[in-house]
Amino acid sequence: MKSSLKWFAVLTTIVMLFILLGGALVTKTDSGMGCGRSWPLCNGQLFPDKITLELIIELSHRLVSGTGGFLVLMLSYLSWRKIGHIREARFLSVLSFSFLLLQGLIGAAAVLWSQSDFILALHFGISLISFASVLLLTLLIFEVDKKFEAEKLIVDKRMKFHIIGVLIFSLIVVYTGALVRHTESSLICKDWPLCVNDSLALPSNLYEWVQMGHRAIAGTIFIWVSYVTYIAHKYYKNQKVLYGGWITAFILVFLQVTAGAFIIISRQNLYIALAHALFIACFFGVMSYLMLLTSRSKKNALAKQKGSSPHIVNGQDEQDITPTIPAR
Numbered sequence: 351m352k353s354s355l356k357w358f359a360v361l362t363t364i365v366m367l368f369i370l371l372g373g374a375l376v377t378k379t380d381s382g383m384g385c386g387r388s389w390p391l392c393n394g395q396l397f398p399d400k401i402t403l404e405l406i407i408e409l410s411h412r413l414v415s416g417t418g419g420f421l422v423l424m425l426s427y428l429s430w431r432k433i434g435h436i437r438e439a440r441f442l443s444v445l446s447f448s449f450l451l452l453q454g455l456i457g458a459a460a461v462l463w464s465q466s467d468f469i470l471a472l473h474f475g476i477s478l479i480s481f482a483s484v485l486l487l488t489l490l491i492f493e494v495d496k497k498f499e500a501e502k503l504i505v506d507k508r509m510k511f512h513i514i515g516v517l518i519f520s521l522i523v524v525y526t527g528a529l530v531r532h533t534e535s536s537l538i539c540k541d542w543p544l545c546v547n548d549s550l551a552l553p554s555n556l557y558e559w560v561q562m563g564h565r566a567i568a569g570t571i572f573i574w575v576s577y578v579t580y581i582a583h584k585y586y587k588n589q590k591v592l593y594g595g596w597i598t599a600f601i602l603v604f605l606q607v608t609a610g611a612f613i614i615i616s617r618q619n620l621y622i623a624l625a626h627a628l629f630i631a632c633f634f635g636v637m638s639y640l641m642l643l644t645s646r647s648k649k650n651a652l653a654k655q656k657g658s659s660p661h662i663v664n665g666q667d668e669q670d671i672t673p674t675i676p677a678r
Contacts, residue, residue, distance in 0.1 A: 352491075355428055359488040362421040366450075366481040367631065369418045372411040373457075373477055374627040377531045378620055382460060384408030389461045390416075415454060422447050422484060429487050436490055438642060446483035453477045471528035475521055478631060482638040489639060503591060504654070505647040512578045513644050516571065516599075517637040523571050524630060526564040527610075535561045542614045543569075568607055575603045595640045602633040 376382055384404030385392035392398045392409050426443035433439045453476045460470055505513070530536055535557040539545035545553060545562055553559040575596070582596040606629035612622050 352432070355432055356488075356491055358421075358428070359425055359484075359491045362418070362425045363481075363484050363488045365414065365418045365421055366484045367628075369411075369415050369450075370474070370477050370481055370631050371624055371627055372414050373474060374531075374624055375620075376407055376411050377474075377528075378618075378623050379404065379407055381405075381407040381411075385412075385461070387462060389458045415450075415457070419447075419450055419454065422450050422480070425484065425487060429491065433490055438645070439487065439490055442483045442487045442490070446480050446487060449476050449480035449483065453480060467529060467532040470532045471525055474528040474627075475524045478521075478524055478634050481631060482635050485635045486638055486642055502650065502654075503589065503643055503647065504651050505592070505644045509578075509581075509586070509592065510644050510647065512574075512581075513637065513640045516574055516578065517634075517641050519567075519571055519574070520630070520634055520637060523564075523567050524634070526560070526567050527626075527630070529560055530564050533557060533560050536613060536618050539614065542611045565610070568610060572603050572607050575600050591643060592640070595636055599633060599636050599640075602629050602636065605629045606633060 376384075381404040384402065384406070385398070385408050386394070388394045390412065392405060392412075393400070398405060398409075426447045429439050429443045453473060456465075456469070456473050456476065459465060460473070533556075538555075538557040539561050541547040543565060544550070545558055553562050579596045579600040582593050586592045586596075606626060609622055609626040609629055613619065613626060616622055
């Protein structure tokens with residue numbers, strides 16, 4: 351059963367990723383009204399008689415989302431039964447299905463009733479949280495945390511601040527990016543990194559503010575992740591889960607920023623736009639896993655204090671530590 355559960359979890363994670371990319375595709379191709387103001391049917395018909403590209407994209411996204419909902423519900427139930435003894439498993443089971451359901455309801459509301467762009471921009475972020483929850487469940491099922499000896503990981507206050515901060519800030523990046531798409535502000539600025547490279551003038555309208563605001567926030571998280579990756583390289587190389595996590599996060603955020611630039615340069619190439627969404631989804635998944643490990647840090651520290659083994663800080667035995675990390 352454990353082997354079949356692993357493959358089922360992988361399948362569900364892949365389908366959730368397709369739901370994310372499908373939602374981005376619907377927005378990028380302006381296919382949200384492909385089925386008219388009708389849900390769950392398409393133009394009020396079970397088998398539409400007038401087929402358009404927008405209808406195919408929207409209907410396919412609905413079918414994949416419905417399939418994903420069933421798979422997530424089953425995975426949540428099986429995870430609750432099989433790995434419910436793991437502290438986070440039940441919470442993630444509820445979170446994954448609840449947010450997927452919320453995502454579906456917002457999508458249905460957008461079709462049946464007009465919603466503001468600021469509400470619609472929440473859609474991708476909610477889907478992202480559901481995807482990350484399913485991904486974490488899959489990692490728990492595969493016992494990835496044991497592979498990295500996560501039970502020995504103790505995260506200090508500085509690193510904990512950066513992990514939580516970057517994770518929360520990434521949701522702001524996601525929201526502003528979705529707002530760019532929903533307000534159709536993607537190409538309002540013809541250049542990159544400035545709106546007009548030969549002018550330092552402030553944005554002159556709402557669309558330019560949305561676009562340049564997203565660029566500023568994306569640039570901020572790139573600098574932040576770069577800084578923390580430097581810290582991880584300097585002080586945490588002997589903690590492979592932290593070190594590897596931040597190296598991976600840096601690569602993904604670099605690819606995400608690069609893809610964002612090429613969206614402008616290529617005048618919104620669809621494949622680059624979908625890659626942009628893929629990179630931020632993977633980045634959020636990595637940060638969510640680091641957050642999960644961080645949530646266990648206090649418990650790990652207490653366990654080590656009660657045990658006979660020396661206390662470990664930043665990957666070293668306490669008795670061997672030299673003051674290499676400056677106080678902050």
